[in-house]
Amino acid sequence: MIHWSKQYNHFVQAAFLSVMLFSCDVTKPYANNQVVPDGLYGDAVTDSNNNMATLSWKEIFKDPLLQELITEGISNNLDLKTAAANLKAAEANFVQSKQAFLPSLSGNASAGAYDPASAQASASQVYQLYALSSWQxxxxxxxxxxxxxxxxAYLGSExxxxxxxxxxxxxxxATYYQLLAYDEQLNIVQQSLEVYSKDTETMKILKNSNVVTxxxxxxxAANYYAVKSTVPxxxxxxxxxxxxxxxLLGRAPGSIKRDSLFSEQVYSELSIGVPAQLLANRPDxxxxxxxxRSNFEQVNVARTAFYPALTITGQSGLYATQLKSFFNAGAFFANIVGGLTQPIFNNxxxxxxxxxxxxxxEASEYNYRKVLLTAGQEVSNALYQYQMVDEKAISRKEQIANLEKAVYFTKELLKYTSATNYTDVLTSEQSLLSARQNAVTDxxxxxxxxxxxxxxxGGGWK
Structure with missing residues (x-):
């Protein structure tokens, strides 16, 4: 037979009435009211139709050897693998939160003897098989x-x-380009050492001719060794x-295949889009x-703790005192009970x-603003740096061309006239070496x- 709670219908009506009256006011819908200012990039010219962040990194970095390194890094980098593992954990937490909407279900089967306290009553067997379900x-x-x-939180992990x-x-x-710069610096120093070695031999010849002391x-010779000491x-x-x-590539130390610095093609079609696109493009x-958003919903969760929890529990199964009548219709039982649990001392x-x-x-709101401002600053700084370096390269080219002439002229004057001396030669050579090193830095x-x-x-992840 089926046993129903006598006040169950009244309880259901009261519960649904409570939902209608109060539930809509407990939690609030999330809305991001943070406005991304149009001037986040400073005075940089913006265009909503073009944004280089939407391009694949293969379109930005054309060097095939660099592309191979980036591909290897994406496959093997340990920090990226750790982030992927954390993403799996966040996904599992999300799936677990969805399962909380489902009722719990458990089962039990037992058989035993019941020995009443009265000496006049005889012991009887009890057989029962039932399922218990609870739904919040x-x-x-x-x-x-x-x-x-x-x-x-799951999307945040992604x-x-x-x-x-x-x-x-x-x-x-960046590290690849730095490596190419070191290669170029070493190449310049080695070329300079060849020149300085010849200069020393020339000075010896001129000394024998009483042109120099x-x-x-x-x-x-000291100038030669000063430059040579930079090689290590x-x-x-x-x-x-x-x-x-x-x-970065997730491998043991070793050599790196690479090209040369001045053979690198620089992507020149710079387009920064508009600041509002940062939310879609920049992962941080x-x-x-x-x-x-996650913390906003946690505020909603904290608010619900002040209200009673509604739980519906159902039980059904078979109960008999004789095994032969266990599957008879009269052995079936079921009941449903609803309950409200209100915190009393936890307020x-x-x-x-x-x-x-x-x-x-509140803290996450301030952090969001800071991250946004930092992103704007980084865009402005990088764009302006690129523009200034591009402008500086023109002057650097002229400087090197004139210094090469100065070195040639001072050497010729030293050989054939007294209008100059060895100090002028050394100074012009040192200036040329410095300018070439600066060109590498540029x-x-x-x-x-x-x-x-x-x-x-925000480019690099697509």
Whole structure:
């Protein structure tokens, strides 16, 4: 037979009436009211139709060897693998939050003897098989808010993985270009050493001809060794850059296949879009906004703790005192019971939990604003740096051309006239070496500005 709670119908009516009256006011819908200012990039010219962040990194970095390194890094980088593992955990938490909407179900089967306390009654056998189900009704939106919070956290983990990849691509490209710059510096120094070695021999010949003194010879030799002493430092920088790249690629230290610095093609079609596109393109901005959303839903969850929880419990199965009648119709039983659980002594604790949730939401709101401002600053800095380096390259080219002439003229004058001396030769050569090294730095800054701008706009994860 079926046993129903006598007040069940009244309870259901009261529960649904409570839902109609109060549930809509407990939780609030999320809305991101944060406005991305149009002037976030400063005085940079913006265009909503073009944004280089939407391009694949293969379209930005044309060097085939660099493309191979980036591909390897995306496959093997340990930080990226860790982020992917964290994403799986966040996905599992989200799936778990959805399952909270489903009723729990358990079963039990037992058989035993019942020995009554009365000495006159005889012992009897008891056989029972039943299923028990419990369902928490989401009256106040607690489960819905928890699910939305977990979903935002899941999306935030995906955004974090994208942010890690964006930074990884930028780090591989920047370190690769730095390595090429070290190679070029070493090449310039080695070329200079050949020149300085010949200069020393020339000074010896001129000394024998009484054109210069012994001071010119030793000064020329000192200049040679001063430049030569920089070689170990440059080689050490090369080794460290190679090892840094290997770590980014998830492999043991070793050599790196690479091209030369001045053979690198610089992507010149710079387009930064508009600041409002940062939320869609830049993963860390997206992650900060999703954290804001998750914390907002946690405030909703904290609010529901002040209201009673509605739980419906059902039980059905078979009960008999004789095994032969276990499957008879009379052995079947079922009941449904609803209950409201209202916290009595936890009100103070719930208030503090609500304050914590609200404080976390407020902190995430400030963090979102900061991340957005930082993104705007990085875009502005990288774009301006690229423009200034491009402008500087023109002057640097003229400087080197004139210094090459100065070196040639001073050497010729030293050989055939007394209008100059060895100091002028050494000074002009040192100036030329410095200018060539600065040209390497200029090229590196241009490439790194491109890397920084692409990453600042959110490129690299698509």
């Amino acid at each position: 009704v989401d009256v106040w939106g607690k489960l819905r808010s928890t699910k939305r919070s977990m979903y935002a 955004a974090y993985r994208q942010a890690v990849q964006t930074q990884l691509v930028a780090n591989i490209a 012994g001071a010119a010879v030793v000064q020329s 430092d440059i080689k050490n920088n090369i080794r460290q850059a190679e090892n840094t790249l290997c770590l 901005v997206k992650e900060a906004e999703l954290q804001l 103070g604790l719930n208030k503090q939990k609500l304050k914590v949730a609200q404080a976390n939401y 090229k590196l800054q241009q490439l790194q500005a491109l890397v920084n701008l692409y990453a600042a706009l």
